[in-house]
Amino acid sequence: MLSISAEAGDGVEAFIQVQSIFSENARIGVLLEGLMVQLNGARIIRSSRMQISRVPNASGSSSAKSVTVTTWDWVIQALDVHICLPFRLELRAIDDAVEDQLRALKLVMSAKTRCMFPEKKEQSKDSKPKKASSSRTGFIKLSIRKLTAEIEEEPLQGWLDEHYQLLKNEARELAVRLSFLDDLISKGSQCHAESNNSLEGKMQYNGEEIDVQDASAIQKLRDEIYQQSFRSYYQACQILVPSEGSGACKNGFQAGFKPSTARTSLFSICATELDVSLTKIEGGEAGMIEVLHKLDPVCRAHNIPFSRLYGGKIILHAGTIVVRIRDYTCPLLATTGGRCEGRIILAQQLQFNVQQHQKCSPNTKGVVRLVKLLKL
Known part of the structure; x- marks a missing residue:
């Protein structure tokens, strides 16, 4: 059994546990059994068996200036996956804490580099441009026999x-x-x-x-x-x-208070024989912003900026999909042979608020002072 625990941020404890790991070449693929991911002691993801692999996409490979760029397609297969949104899990606070921790680590690494190699700063001005990455991600495919996603009910x-x-x-x-x-x-x-x-x-x-x-x-x-x-x-x-x-x-x-298994979720979605394919939207972030402008006229009229953009083209196939609220007798939605094709975009609006001075401790020996924007 492999157990990994780490402090991902101020007050954020991450824990990953795997019962067994099988792999002939970890760069190509790995098989995980008994996977469990926790945040602050609350279980987020659980799967009895999951295989993560990547395969080269020959059609996506291209060459420019004698540099070959290999496109890798990621394939995630799982027997069953259970995703849970725990009761009163402070997702916004966790996101802010992890973001502050990453910023603090970057500042510490930059300061240490300048102290240890002061001449590197002078050379960086006349340094050559960085080479483009020799690999990139093509599409991501998820193949799950049974997927359950739920919002946990108050005990x-x-x-x-x-x-x-x-x-x-x-x-x-x-x-x-x-x-x-x-x-x-x-x-x-x-x-x-x-x-x-x-x-x-x-x-x-x-x-x-x-x-x-x-x-x-x-x-x-x-x-x-x-x-x-x-x-x-x-x-x-x-x-x-x-x-x-x-x-x-x-x-x-x-x-x-311990409710029964039939009353543990407030809202749940169960899908079987799920097959999802995700590919990048043409144009990257500019393409996603263009899609948002078409969907939201207010965003286009006021030219609203975004700090984060995640999205892609999605093709979904499912054998059955059942949506339930609590333990009601009749489900909210029950379908067979589900199919969906389109684009999904998650965008976070950029906020310009009052600056705040904050202390962040990347380790037990030092403190980093950060200047961040208050998020309302």
């Missing part, structure tokens, strides 16, 4: 919802049984008053005769009905299979 909310339904069912059954008992008592008392026969005022319960005129016997019967209702509720609770959860609520008040 307290899930536990309360489940036990509320169980208690409501038992309370309704208890009310019906007590109503039947009251009807039998009233009919027995009426028959006993109209007839002098002592057998008219008795009823059978679990093979025993109970006199409706005996208050202690009737109260004992009521107590037995209450106890039986509680035992039924207890047995229903034992049938529930508690969920492991993502681990985001290991400590604190929420740790004491």
Whole structure:
């Protein structure tokens, strides 16, 4: 078993665990079994078997100035993948902390380089331009037999919802049984008053005769009905299979509540026989901005800048797709033979806000002072 843990930022703990690793040539491909990725103790990704490989794309190779550029196509195959957004995971804070850590490391490396090689700075002015990379990424293909992506439910909310339904069912059954008992008592008392026969005022319960005129016997019967209702509720609770959860609520008040596996997610998407192909959009970032301008007239009118752009052309095929909300009986969406083709772009708007001075510790011995923009 391979376990890797690292502090990816201020207050950000990353943990990767792999049960087994198989590879003949790690530069070409690797097979991972029992993969698990965690952030701050919360499980993000889990897969029983995943193979990551790259193959050269002969059609994408080109030569310029006697330099051959090899295009590599990445292929990710997995038996099952489970992606979870843990309850109240501070993604924005994690993103900012990792970004600050990378900036601090770059500043430290630059300062160390200037101290150790002061003459390198003078040579860099007249240095030759950097050579272009000899390899580039072609397309990325994902082939997953079963993919599950979900948003984790609050443990307290899930536990309360489940036990509320169980208690409501038992309370309704208890009310019906007590109503039947009251009807039998009233009919027995009426028959006993109209007839002098002592057998008219008795009823059978679990093979025993109970006199409706005996208050202690009737109260004992009521107590037995209450106890039986509680035992039924207890047995229903034992049938529930508690969920492991993502681990985001290991400590604190929420740790004491364990919803079942059927109530662990607030929103979930399950896809089988998933096949996704991603390729670059022509023109790079300029091409993605052009697509955004076509889709959003406000972005085009005000020429809104973006700090980050991720996107590509997507071709998706799926055997079945099921979208559920909590444990509702009917799914929100259920399809077979899903197909999608288009472009997907994730863009973060550039913000010009007040500058803030911040300290970042890339290690335990030093502190780097950063000047960053406040993000609202």
